Amino acid sequence: MIIDDQHYDVILIGSGPAGATMLQRLASAGKKILLLERGEAMPLQDQNVADVELFRTDRYHPAEQWFEADGDLFPPQMIYALGGNCRLWGGVLERMREREFEGLALQEGPTADWELRYADLAPWVDNAEALYQVHGRTGVDPSEPPRQGDYPHAPRPIEPFLEELRLGLQRQDLHPHDLPHSWTDSGPDPSGDAETFGLAGSLDQAAVTLRSSARATALHVTPSGNEVRGVEADINGQSWLFQRHQVVLAAGAVNSAVILLRSANDRHPPGLANGSDQVGRNLMKPQLTSFLQLSAVPNSGRYARSLACHDFYWGDKNVSFPLGSIQNGGGVLQDPLFSESPPVLSLVTRLMPNFGLEQLAPRSVSWWAMSAVRPDPHDRISLRGDRVQVSYQPNNREAHDRLVYRWIDVLNPLEADPLTQVVTPAPAHPRSEAPLSVMGYACGTCRMGSNPATSVVNLEGRSHEIAKLTIADRLVQELR
Ligand SMILES: Cc1cc2nc3c(=O)[nH]c(=O)nc-3n(C[C@H](O)[C@H](O)[C@H](O)COP(=O)(O)OP(=O)(O)OC[C@H]3O[C@@H](n4cnc5c(N)ncnc54)[C@H](O)[C@@H]3O)c2cc1C
Numbered sequence: 001m002i003i004d005d006q007h008y009d010v011i012l013i014g015s016g017p018a019g020a021t022m023l024q025r026l027a028s029a030g031k032k033i034l035l036l037e038r039g040e041a042m043p044l045q046d047q048n049v050a051d052v053e054l055f056r057t058d059r060y061h062p063a064e065q066w067f068e069a070d071g072d073l074f075p076p077q078m079i080y081a082l083g084g085n086c087r088l089w090g091g092v093l094e095r096m097r098e099r100e101f102e103g104l105a106l107q108e109g110p111t112a113d114w115e116l117r118y119a120d121l122a123p124w125v126d127n128a129e130a131l132y133q134v135h136g137r138t139g140v141d142p143s144e145p146p147r148q149g150d151y152p153h154a155p156r157p158i159e160p161f162l163e164e165l166r167l168g169l170q171r172q173d174l175h176p177h178d179l180p181h182s183w184t185d186s187g188p189d190p191s192g193d194a195e196t197f198g199l200a201g202s203l204d205q206a207a208v209t210l211r212s213s214a215r216a217t218a219l220h221v222t223p224s225g226n227e228v229r230g231v232e233a234d235i236n237g238q239s240w241l242f243q244r245h246q247v248v249l250a251a252g253a254v255n256s257a258v259i260l261l262r263s264a265n266d267r268h269p270p271g272l273a274n275g276s277d278q279v280g281r282n283l284m285k286p287q288l289t290s291f292l293q294l295s296a297v298p299n300s301g302r303y304a305r306s307l308a309c310h311d312f313y314w315g316d317k318n319v320s321f322p323l324g325s326i327q328n329g330g331g332v333l334q335d336p337l338f339s340e341s342p343p344v345l346s347l348v349t350r351l352m353p354n355f356g357l358e359q360l361a362p363r364s365v366s367w368w369a370m371s372a373v374r375p376d377p378h379d380r381i382s383l384r385g386d387r388v389q390v391s392y393q394p395n396n397r398e399a400h401d402r403l404v405y406r407w408i409d410v411l412n413p414l415e416a417d418p419l420t421q422v423v424t425p426a427p428a429h430p431r432s433e434a435p436l437s438v439m440g441y442a443c444g445t446c447r448m449g450s451n452p453a454t455s456v457v458n459l460e461g462r463s464h465e466i467a468k469l470t471i472a473d474r475l476v477q478e479l480r
Contacts, residue, residue, distance in 0.1 A: 001240065002239070003240075006034070007243055007245070009026075009031040009245050010031050010033045010244065011244040012026075013247070013249050013251050013256075014084065014252060015037040015039075015195075016086060016250065019198075019251075020194035020195065020197075020198025021198045023198055024201070032207045034211065034244075035208065036231065036233050037082055038212075039213070040081060040082065040212050041082045061075060063075075067384050067389040069391035074437050075437060076437055077438050077439055078254070079440065083195035084194060084252060085440035087193060091183070091304065091305075092305055092327070093129065093182055094179075095180075097144075097313075098117070098119075099314075101114040101116060104372075106399060107322075107396060107398050110374075112447075118145055122148075129152055129180075133184065134180050134182055135156055135182075137151065142313075151180060155181070156181070159306065161297055165307070165328070168417050174410065177307065177308055178308075179306060179308050213236060214235045216232070216233045218259065219249075220241065227467040228467070228469045229243065244468070246470065253445045254390075254439060254445065256445065257446060260272045260273055261382070272465075273446075273466050273471075275453075275465050276456060278446070278455060279446060281444075282379065283390070284379070284442070285373065285434075285436075285443075287324070287370065287396065287397070289432065289434075290366055290369075290431060290432060291366065291368075291369070291431040294364065295363050295364055295365050295423055296422055297422050298363065299331065299361075299365070301331040302361075303334060304334065306328055308328075309326040309327075310325055312326070322399065323399050325370045326370075326407055328366070329366030369403045371396060373395050376395060378391065378393070379392045379444075390439070404431065411423075443473065452465065
């Protein structure tokens with residue numbers, strides 16, 4: 001093992017939205033930082049691509065195979081690159097709602113109380129929206145939480161045919177709003193992400209060292225077992241040990257848990273920071289169903305996700321539990337999430353066998369239904385030998401099904417509306433759920449709370465058990 005003789009104030013593991021945003025803050029505070037990232041920079045031509053290449057998703061995904069609970073192997077859809085999973089994302093930055101922190105009552109029961117409130121985090125979310133140049137408009141979304149002022153930037157214009165759909169939805173007394181979106185001023189790659197707003201401007205500072213192709217394999221602790229001492233990493237097949245003052249684990253929901261589980265030692269047999277047995281548990285993936293509508297006028301197939309409808313966010317007539325969010329998908333040739341869901345495509349190509357993707361795109365409009373799930377300790381990441389195992393059964397299914405059927409009840413009259421000329425009636429709306437392999441949306445796995453017996457980190461994201469170890473996810477810890 002090679003022992004690095006440098007001493008860093010902070011070793012950051014992972015450069016996704018969590019790690020990159022943290023880096024931006026720490027670097028501007030003058031800290032000496034080592035950033036370990038297992039991937040490399042993704043070439044510009046591969047980012048936010050707007051063509052059929054996007055559908056060759058294996059081009060972007062690692063050559064890993066993970067286990068499902070029943071022992072089948074699957075290739076996870078994860079991006080290991082500078083900037084993490086947001087290198088190919090939608091760029092939509094929605095806020096959580098006040099009630100979602102308070103043990104929200106879903107159809108199958110309450111979610112956990114965060115012990116933090118919206119107001120505790122709102123100032124930090126303001127900072128994050130400014131940093132990520134979020135474009136949006138307040139006062140339209142009926143579910144939106146309170147905020148200090150308007151978004152930092154007004155929404156960018158959307159495709160004209162979507163404006164017609166917006167009017168059609170309004171005629172049904174719905175309240176479609178512009179999705180809050182991170183945008184840059186750059187022509188070739190206008191969608192904002194962690195590389196643009198977190199890494200750029202930080203990596204060229206003298207006190208910041210980046211080691212890419214550096215996969216953190218384990219955290220080491222001091223002889224007492226109570227404090228993190230350093231990070232072991234594999235760089236080009238060689239084992240390295242880096243030493244620190246603080247370690248921030250920001251490797252994403254799956255890999256942060258994996259690193260802690262792989263760091264098991266005599267003093268911490270179930271894994272590091274895992275006295276509560278909660279590391280890897282409470283894995284959550286939002287339920288995602290995509291729909292296709294037939295378009296009556298050609299569109300480019302190359303536009304970002306634009307509109308959302310939150311009229312069913314908290315329920316519906318005679319439904320007292322939350323259903324979720326509807327977003328129009330981006331153009332079929334540009335929406336990375338759409339390309340991550342092969343079953344939709346295969347269904348469509350079965351229904352329209354003579355059409356290739358280039359032909360399908362201008363004739364279709366896509367929508368996404370998204371519903372929350374409850375944290376369940378049985379849904380978890382664990383290790384099976386050297387591989388990752390994902391045991392996952394989505395819950396809150398009835399709420400999601402209701403949202404899907406409710407949205408079909410919106411699409412049918414939209415197509416029949418004589419004032420809406422841009423979509424055409426269809427006997428069915430092809431739809432499909434995102435498969436298990438879509439893991440880039442995963443969250444949970446290192447529960448936060450004030451009770452060390454039931455949580456991994458405290459309300460500041462610091463390990464209850466291991467001093468100088470922070471676990472960052474992109475949601476909460478970004479700017480703390
Ligand atoms: C197709 C798609 C579209 C999406 N669109 C949106 C959207 O519009 N809005 C939204 O809010 N969210 C969206 N998401 C979800 C969003 O991308 C993730 O929630 C977010 O990237 C998580 O950030 P993170 O920093 O916690 O983890 P990640 O982005 O997963 O970053 C983790 C980083 O750690 C690195 N890493 C992992 N293991 C190691 C290791 N052992 N050693 C060193 N480095 C390691 C990885 O390479 C990666 O760079 C989308 C996801 C997908 C897949």
